[in-house]
Amino acid sequence: MRILDAAAEAPEGAGYELPAQNRILTPERRDR
Amino acid sequence: MGPVATAPTTQLVAVVKRECETCQMVTPVLRELHRRRRLVVYTQDDPAFPEGVSAIHDDDLAVSWHQQIDTVPTLIRMDGDVEVERVVGWSRAEWERLSGVDGLAPDLPPTRPGCGSMSVDPDRVDELRRRFEGGRLHSRHVELADEEDDIEVMFQRGWSDGLPVVPPTEARVLRMLDGTSRAPEDVVATVPPDLVDVTVEKVAVAAVMAGCLPEYLPWVITVVEAVCTDEFNIHGVLATTMPVGPVIVCNGPGTQAIGMNAGVNALGQGNRANLTIGRAVQLVVRNVGGGRPGEVDRATHGNPGKLSFCFAEHSKWSFGSLAESRGAAPGADAVTVFAGEGPRCVVDQLSRTPESLASSIAACLRTLHSPKLVLVFDAMLVLGPEHARVFTDSGWDRERLLAELDQRLQIPGTELVRGAAGIAEGMPAAFAAHTLPKFRAGGLLLAGAGGAAGLFSAIIGGWANAEIGSQPVTREVRT
Numbered sequence: 032m033r034i035l036d037a038a039a040e041a042p043e044g045a046g047y048e049l050p051a052q053n054r055i056l057t058p059e060r061r062d063r
Numbered sequence: 064m065g066p067v068a069t070a071p072t073t074q075l076v077a078v079v080k081r082e083c084e085t086c087q088m089v090t091p092v093l094r095e096l097h098r099r100r101r102l103v104v105y106t107q108d109d110p111a112f113p114e115g116v117s118a119i120h121d122d123d124l125a126v127s128w129h130q131q132i133d134t135v136p137t138l139i140r141m142d143g144d145v146e147v148e149r150v151v152g153w154s155r156a157e158w159e160r161l162s163g164v165d166g167l168a169p170d171l172p173p174t175r176p177g178c179g180s181m182s183v184d185p186d187r188v189d190e191l192r193r194r195f196e197g198g199r200l201h202s203r204h205v206e207l208a209d210e211e212d213d214i215e216v217m218f219q220r221g222w223s224d225g226l227p228v229v230p231p232t233e234a235r236v237l238r239m240l241d242g243t244s245r246a247p248e249d250v251v252a253t254v255p256p257d258l259v260d261v262t263v264e265k266v267a268v269a270a271v272m273a274g275c276l277p278e279y280l281p282w283v284i285t286v287v288e289a290v291c292t293d294e295f296n297i298h299g300v301l302a303t304t305m306p307v308g309p310v311i312v313c314n315g316p317g318t319q320a321i322g323m324n325a326g327v328n329a330l331g332q333g334n335r336a337n338l339t340i341g342r343a344v345q346l347v348v349r350n351v352g353g354g355r356p357g358e359v360d361r362a363t364h365g366n367p368g369k370l371s372f373c374f375a376e377h378s379k380w381s382f383g384s385l386a387e388s389r390g391a392a393p394g395a396d397a398v399t400v401f402a403g404e405g406p407r408c409v410v411d412q413l414s415r416t417p418e419s420l421a422s423s424i425a426a427c428l429r430t431l432h433s434p435k436l437v438l439v440f441d442a443m444l445v446l447g448p449e450h451a452r453v454f455t456d457s458g459w460d461r462e463r464l465l466a467e468l469d470q471r472l473q474i475p476g477t478e479l480v481r482g483a484a485g486i487a488e489g490m491p492a493a494f495a496a497h498t499l500p501k502f503r504a505g506g507l508l509l510a511g512a513g514g515a516a517g518l519f520s521a522i523i524g525g526w527a528n529a530e531i532g533s534q535p536v537t538r539e540v541r542t
Contacts, residue, residue, distance in 0.1 A: 032213050035202040035231045037222045037268050037350045039259040 073147065074101035075162055076139040078121070078132045081112035083178035086136045089153050090114065092168045093136075100162055107135065107181045127182035128195050134177040138162070152177035189234035196237050199247050200264055204233075217272070222350050224342065224370055228272035239267040242277030243284065244542055251284050252291035254352030255298035256359040261287065261351045266343070269350065273343035273371075278321045279336055282398065283343045285540045286311055286373075289400045290344060294534040300402045300526060301354040304361050307526040307533075308369035310403035310443065311341050312510050314376050314386035315396030317540060323375035327514035330374050330406050330445065330521060341371030366405040377448070380511035381455040388461060388509070389537040396540040401443055401508060402533035406521040411450070414518075417457045420450060421464065424520060425471035429501055431524040435479050435489035437499045441506040441525035441535065444468075447513035450520045461509055472501035503528060508535060 077093055079086035090113040096102040097116045106112050107127060110120035121127050130139070130146075139149040140161050150157040153175040159165050182191060207216055213230040217223050229235065240247055240263070247264035254261045263284065270283050290297040290309050300307055313323055324334035332338065348354040356365065376385055386397035409427045414420035424444065432440050446454075454464055476497045481489040490499065506528060513519070526533050 032207045032211075032230065033233065034205050034207065034213070034216075035200065035233060035236055035264075035268050036205055037220075037231055037265075037272060037346070039257060039261075039265075039351045039353070 073140055073142050074103065076103045076105065076130075076141055077136055078105045078107065078127055078130070078139075078180070079113060079118075079136045080107040080178070080181060081109040083135050085153050085175045085177045086113070088171060088175060089136055089168070090116075092153075092158065092171070095167065096162055096164060099164055123194075124182045124187070124191055125195065127180055128191050132180040133183045135180050136177050137180075189238070192237045193234050197233055199240070200233060200236065201248060201262075202236075202264060202268060221355070222272065222346070224345060224349060226370070228346070229274055231268040231271040235271045236264065236267050239271050239275065239277050239280055240264070242270075242280035242542075243267075245284070252288050254287070254291055254347060255354065256301060257351075257353035259351050259353070261291075261347055265351050266347055269346040270339070270343040272346055274335065274339040275343050276321070276335070276339075279340050279343075281540050281542045282313060282317070282321070282336075282340050282396075283347075285398050285538050286340065286344045286400060287347050289398055289536045289538045290348070292536055295400055295402065295536045296533045297348060297352070297354070298359075300533055301348065301360045303526060304363045305526055306362050306364045306366040306369075306404045307402045308366065308372060309341070309344060310368065310401045310523055311344070311373035312376055312385050312399045312401070312443075313340075313373065313397075314384040314391065314399070315394065315540070316378070317396035318375035319378060325375040325377045325512045329512040329514075330372070337373050337375070338371045341373030344373075345369065345371065368403070368405050372403070372405075374512050377511045380446075380448070380451055382446070382451065382461040382464070382509060382511055385508060385510045386537050386539075389535070391537055391539055397537055398540060399508070399535055399537040401441070401523070401535045402526040403443060403523040404525075406445065406523050409450075409520040409522055410518075412518040414453060417454045417459050417464075417467070420453045421467045422471055424450075424522075425468050425501075428468065428507070428522055429472060429474070431501075431522065433488055435481075435483065435486060437474060437479060437490065437501045438503050438506075439527055439532075440502075441508065441528045442502060443508040443510060443523040443525070445510045445512050445521040445523065447517055447519045447521070448511070448515050449518045451511055465507060465509060468507060469500060469502070473498050474501060 093113050094115045104116050104118040105121040105126050106118040107121050134151045137151050140147045150161050155173050159167050214227050217228045245263045249263045250260045266284050270280050321336045323336045385399050391397035411423040431442050476494040479490040480492050480495045
């Protein structure tokens with residue numbers, strides 16, 4: 032699923048997010 | 064056959080699909096017009112249809128979408144690039160008039176309705192909207208992994224007010240934007256506390272998350288505009304330790320058109336429009352403005368109405384609308400925002416005269432915030448219909464009722480000063496020699512809502528008023 036950011040837009044260059052498949056590797060997600 | 068009556072620069076455009084029986088029925092007519100006139104046929108589902116006509120296959124439905132075709136067959140007369148007129152479905156008389164060709168297919172029935180265009184097929188419409196209008200949106204996209212729970216993601220990102228929110232997909236936001244004529248990039252307001260410009264698109268995102276229907280969007284936009292004024296001061300309303308939030312009163316025929324509740328349980332749960340309009344506004348303040356509880360929002364207790372406190376006023380009650388009393392045009396759709404706490408019930412089931420009931424309500428109003436504090440807080444009185452009738456049956460109007468309440472809320476300073484009645488709280492000692500009104504001039508707002516049964520009204524205490532606090536704001540809704 033792809034959603035739109037509900038928050039105020041971050042300045043250009045800030046708030047960049049890793050693609051979803053990479054985010055899965057964060058510790059909390061790995062532990063679940 | 065009659066003469067060709069239309070100018071040579073005009074041409075006809077027909078949009079059809081084979082699956083439609085009416086389109087199949089008018090195939091001979093299309094052939095005839097194709098032969099006699101400058102007819103361009105777009106076929107949605109089958110490039111070989113209609114037989115005998117060289118049709119253009121609208122395979123991606125782009126023409127149908129951009130021409131806003133909702134029914135096939137549709138016959139359009141164009142003058143150059145400009146549409147002059149269209150006929151939907153089959154009507155011999157209308158097709159003859161539009162084409163300028165008489166005697167079309169005399170063996171066909173005179174009229175027959177068409178079928179739904181593929182471009183409005185519920186299975187396709189969201190994808191088409193995303194494909195053809197997605198470029199209108201500017202918000203950053205957030206990709207969720209397949210195994211992520213979309214509702215939980217909303218919570219994890221801090222976008223929720225504590226209840227589940229609807230994920231703002233591109234399709235949902237585009238659908239929401241159909242509710243307004245305003246461009247997505249239009250800036251609605253600058254939202255405190257972070258002082259961020261909020262666009263129509265971001266308001267639409269919040270409206271989706273809150274559960275709004277597209278027709279609510281103009282109301283949400285208007286309320287966002289109203290609360291983000293210096294007069295209303297949403298920054299202060301957020302930051303105060305008092306339990307206040309925007310109380311939204313909606314007026315005008317539009318309230319009924321979108322199904323708002325002014326009747327039974329008007330201030331309570333159960334009505335989608337009431338609840339989601341107020342909720343969307345708070346989500347804008349939270350997610351765009353950065354106004355979150357425990358951060359800038361420092362309320363000691365808060366109140367459940369900070370999730371959403373929005374209701375419509377009775378359209379035909381005898382006191383006239385709150386919005387009109389505050390300058391809105393008669394009959395206009397309008398909102399009034401008031402920084403208020405939760406409602407309290409005024410119980411009086413025995414008063415049968417307006418004088419008695421006014422005294423009863425005034426006694427309750429006096430207790431708001433503290434019976435010993437006056438002038439610094441506004442309030443709203445929401446009269447229930449049965450209470451309202453006690454006044455109107457005696458000929459009291461809005462002005463009379465407010466004047467009578469004000470008269471009953473003139474309080475001797477000796478009862479108000481600090482220490483009086485053994486209570487340290489109160490007005491400064493200098494006021495002991497004065498008689499003070501509970502409310503400043505215009506500080507008591509009067510609205511009408513509630514179910515038909517019950518000799519009750521509701522009173523809503525406000526926040527600090529005037530320059531240091533919040534002023535009620537009324538705005539007309541524009542689509």
